[in-house]
Amino acid sequence: MPAVVGDTRHHLCATVEVSAGHEGVIMGFLNKLFGKADDNDNAPVAPFDSASVRSEVDELISALGALTDAMDTEDAPLSNPGWRGRLHDLREVRGDLRILTRRQDFTKDDLYEVLTCVRPLYRGEPPKDFAHLAPQNERVVSAIEDVHRAAGS
Numbered sequence: 001m002p003a004v005v006g007d008t009r010h011h012l013c014a015t016v017e018v019s020a021g022h023e024g025v026i027m028g029f030l031n032k033l034f035g036k037a038d039d040n041d042n043a044p045v046a047p048f049d050s051a052s053v054r055s056e057v058d059e060l061i062s063a064l065g066a067l068t069d070a071m072d073t074e075d076a077p078l079s080n081p082g083w084r085g086r087l088h089d090l091r092e093v094r095g096d097l098r099i100l101t102r103r104q105d106f107t108k109d110d111l112y113e114v115l116t117c118v119r120p121l122y123r124g125e126p127p128k129d130f131a132h133l134a135p136q137n138e139r140v141v142s143a144i145e146d147v148h149r150a151a152g153s
Contacts, residue, residue: 048108053150057101057111060118060143064094067121067136086121093117108151118144 068090077083096114100106120141126134 048151050103050106050111053111053147054101056143056147056150057097060140060147061094061097061101063136063139063143064090064097064118067133067140068094070133070136089117089119111147111151115144115147120144 068087071083071087071090093114096117100110100114103110118140121130121133121137123141126137130137
């Protein structure tokens with residue numbers, strides 16, 4: 001019987017064939033791989049207050065908007081498929097964050113599912129082609145770090 005694990009929303013699915021009698025071994029391995037606790041694990045789960053990260057997530061949404069606006073100017077290399085792809089990815093993750101924050105409550109896992117898709121243009125010294133975007137990119141990097149700090153990771 002095949003067991004399907006993964007997140008179909010972001011196309012990270014994997015199918016694992018499990019032979020009879022080995023379901024527990026394979027699923028135990030997958031639980032460890034993905035950081036899932038055993039059923040016997042009674043460790044308390046720290047409560048997550050989504051309201052405690054809302055202002056940081058809102059700042060990240062704003063920072064992503066400023067970066068995408070700066071990337072989408074008349075002199076931007078929109079003929080470059082890589083540039084268009086990054087612009088699309090940044091806009092998509094900004095939309096995902098906006099959808100997430102419209103919910104009354106969300107879990108830490110919900111937040112991290114979207115947050116892992118936020119990729120700034122670069123980290124560290126700006127490449128020559130991105131130097132004009134340094135302030136907006138640094139704002140995104142700082143906002144990502146602020147969300148992680150606020151979420152307690």
